């Protein structure tokens with residue numbers, strides 16, 4: 099069971115920004131997606147969750163064709179997307195934020211993030227960036243996804259906070275969720291990922307074990323800087 103993508107093409111206006119990409123995200127694993135700025139990672143994730151239309155190619159979620167399905171249908175089928183930007187409802191408390199879209203599971207959220215329990219009545223707008231990201235992640239987890247797409251959740255966060263948050267995604271995968279993770283802390287992400295994908299200029303240029311990419315620093319450098327290894 100997995101999310102499967104075949105020959106996916108995505109455009110922004112006139113420009114084709116994802117060009118014939120094929121891969122799968124198995125349930126129970128973390129798949130790390132790397133690539134330099136503008137490689138098309140965010141556009142790909144947005145096309146998977148239905149924010150951007152799929153121009154060509156096929157998307158399947160656990161055997162179900164989803165290429166033309168609306169965002170809501172994909173979400174109901176178990177596709178959840180943590181977008182860049184840590185969107186919380188700033189005037190609502192932590193608890194109220196978590197209850198948006200999830201009737202139960204508060205205790206589970208607080209078990210994953212005890213930091214939030216202490217602040218359950220605090221308006222989310224008063225939390226630190228790391229705590230806000232915990233709220234966003236917990237909300238996504240409480241939606242009980244089969245596949246979770248996570249786009250650069252560490253933007254603007256201290257490395258220590260990122261080290262606290264990323265293992266939660268690994269734990270989620272161990273519980274059976276497929277995680278597709280776009281992350282600028284590449285080494286940290288690769289160290290807990292199973293499979294790695296590298297995009298460059300809209301194309302998939304590497305697909306293989308995360309551990310192999312960790313052992314090939316030239317390839318990792320290329321992934322980030324767009325330089326030939």
Ligand SMILES: Nc1ncnc2c1ncn2[C@@H]1O[C@H](COP(=O)(O)OP(=O)(O)OP(=O)(O)O)[C@@H](O)[C@H]1O
Nearest residue numbers: 110111113115133134135136137138139140141142
């Ligand atoms: N809102 C937008 N409108 C038009 N073009 C966009 C928009 N967002 C991104 N692009 C362009 O689409 C291409 C792919 O960008 P995308 O953000 O998907 O890449 P990325 O790999 O996620 O990069 P980054 O790491 O900088 O977020 C780039 O050429 C970018 O300039």
